[in-house]
Amino acid sequence: MSSCFYCDRIQSADAAYTGRAAQYDLGSEAPRCAWHWRFICDCCGAAGHYMTRFFCPRAGQLFCGAAGSVEYRAAPFWDRHEAWFLRCPACGEEHASLDRAEFEGAHPWQMAPDARTERRWLSPEPYLQRYPPANVPTVRMETLSDADIDANWSRNADIWNATYDSQGDRTRKYFSDPVVFAFLGDVAGQDVLDAGCGAGYLARILAQRGARVVGVENARRFYELATAREASDALGIAYYHASISNMPFLADASFDAVVANFVLMDVLDYTTAVAEIARVLRPGGRFVFVITHTSTHGHWVAPAPDSPRREDRSGWLEDRYFVRDAGYSQWGALHPVLGFNRPFRDYIAACRAAGLALRDIEEPELSAQGRRELPPWDVREASRLAYNWVVRCEKAPATG
Numbered sequence: 409m410s411s412c413f414y415c416d417r418i419q420s421a422d423a424a425y426t427g428r429a430a431q432y433d434l435g436s437e438a439p440r441c442a443w444h445w446r447f448i449c450d451c452c453g454a455a456g457h458y459m460t461r462f463f464c465p466r467a468g469q470l471f472c473g474a475a476g477s478v479e480y481r482a483a484p485f486w487d488r489h490e491a492w493f494l495r496c497p498a499c500g501e502e503h504a505s506l507d508r509a510e511f512e513g514a515h516p517w518q519m520a521p522d523a524r525t526e527r528r529w530l531s532p533e534p535y536l537q538r539y540p541p542a543n544v545p546t547v548r549m550e551t552l553s554d555a556d557i558d559a560n561w562s563r564n565a566d567i568w569n570a571t572y573d574s575q576g577d578r579t580r581k582y583f584s585d586p587v588v589f590a591f592l593g594d595v596a597g598q599d600v601l602d603a604g605c606g607a608g609y610l611a612r613i614l615a616q617r618g619a620r621v622v623g624v625e626n627a628r629r630f631y632e633l634a635t636a637r638e639a640s641d642a643l644g645i646a647y648y649h650a651s652i653s654n655m656p657f658l659a660d661a662s663f664d665a666v667v668a669n670f671v672l673m674d675v676l677d678y679t680t681a682v683a684e685i686a687r688v689l690r691p692g693g694r695f696v697f698v699i700t701h702t703s704t705h706g707h708w709v710a711p712a713p714d715s716p717r718r719e720d721r722s723g724w725l726e727d728r729y730f731v732r733d734a735g736y737s738q739w740g741a742l743h744p745v746l747g748f749n750r751p752f753r754d755y756i757a758a759c760r761a762a763g764l765a766l767r768d769i770e771e772p773e774l775s776a777q778g779r780r781e782l783p784p785w786d787v788r789e790a791s792r793l794a795y796n797w798v799v800r801c802e803k804a805p806a807t808g
């Protein structure tokens with residue numbers, strides 16, 4: 409007889425806790441006892457993971473998070489650091505999620521023994537439904553053009569840009585930008601190309617640091633956002649709506665540095681783009697690029713797939729690492745994003761072929777500022793995986 413996945417975890421933090429046998433989801437990675445199974449909300453009738461349910465002793469009702477407003481905050485107990493708290497729609501008080509409620513002795517089955525006997529609110533389903541993963545829509549690379557990539561990013565540009573401030577988003581501000589600035593070195597008085605500049609937050613930072621900046625962006629809508637910002641608050645940045653795979657308007661050997669910030673994994677013809685970047689660099693010029701980490705492209709997997717806890721995710725599912733293809737990924741509020749799956753080595757090979765020598769590689773960790781400013785659960789999550797690569801290459805210096 410297997411023991412309950414969650415009882416085992418609690419026991420590991422409190423040897424006095426009496427664990428129970430598992431009765432639900434038997435044979436899975438996380439078989440569970442009744443206390444740690446799924447409960448039905450009195451408000452909407454939906455069954456959900458016990459940590460997503462809240463008991464109101466005054467109303468004698470069990471609610472899901474959708475019944476009121478929920479806060480996730482620090483609340484150390486057993487092996488946990490945080491819990492959820494529902495502002496109760498019935499009594500106006502705050503009730504903790506059932507995991508924390510059990511610790512406090514405020515679980516409905518602790519407060520009302522007859523409810524425990526009747527197993528009130530317990531969901532009768534014996535197993536979690538594990539549907540086969542949705543078919544990932546694949547796209548035939550041969551049929552794509554930069555115009556398709558433009559259409560896809562233009563559709564997302566305003567939603568994307570809404571998550572930015574003057575320092576970009578969290579990933580840029582707390583992980584990659586500190587490394588990008590270190591790899592670029594001093595840019596004051598230099599010609600710098602922001603290849604695939606989006607709405608231009610980085611172009612603006614570089615201009616504020618004294619660089620003469622050119623931004624090239626393939627998506628019409630991003631280009632419009634960048635030029636509108638330049639029109640209202642000028643920093644002398646020249647923007648072009650074009651593909652970095654074809655930049656005839658930029659002269660050979662006219663830049664001291666090129667940066668491609670989270671761009672190459674979204675570029676269709678990345679080898680030609682890297683060759684164009686090498687062409688416009690001066691001898692000895694530097695090319696710094698950031699891409700999403702090629703080993704963390706997949707999806708999180710968790711033994712209890714219905715758990716709301718991020719720390720219950722056991723690992724990151726990476727698959728098809730060496731497959732080179734195009735496909736859509738879905739994140740946040742964005743429409744599906746069209747991008748490319750390629751092994752990391754392909755980008756390094758493209759640089760080498762274009763005469764750009766590899767000088768440095770970094771996998772940014774959360775910065776000290778991030779450790780201070782982000783919530784504890786984000787700090788812990790940041791320590792689990794590398795999310796980006798940052799690479800510095802150099803064009804051979806002039807000889808003779």
Ligand SMILES: C[S@@+](CC[C@H](N)C(=O)[O-])C[C@H]1O[C@@H](n2cnc3c(N)ncnc32)[C@H](O)[C@@H]1O
Nearest residue numbers: 561604605606625626627651652669670674675
């Ligand atoms: C993840 S976004 C990053 C944007 C910006 N660098 C940033 O960090 O905010 C990827 C960008 O690459 C651009 N892109 C894709 N293919 C491109 C190409 N061939 N030439 C120029 N930009 C391209 C997209 O339009 C999009 O703006």
Ligand SMILES: [Zn+2]
Nearest residue numbers: 412415441444
């Ligand atoms: Zn249990």
Ligand SMILES: [Zn+2]
Nearest residue numbers: 449451452472
């Ligand atoms: Zn509900």
Ligand SMILES: [Zn+2]
Nearest residue numbers: 464496498499
């Ligand atoms: Zn209540």
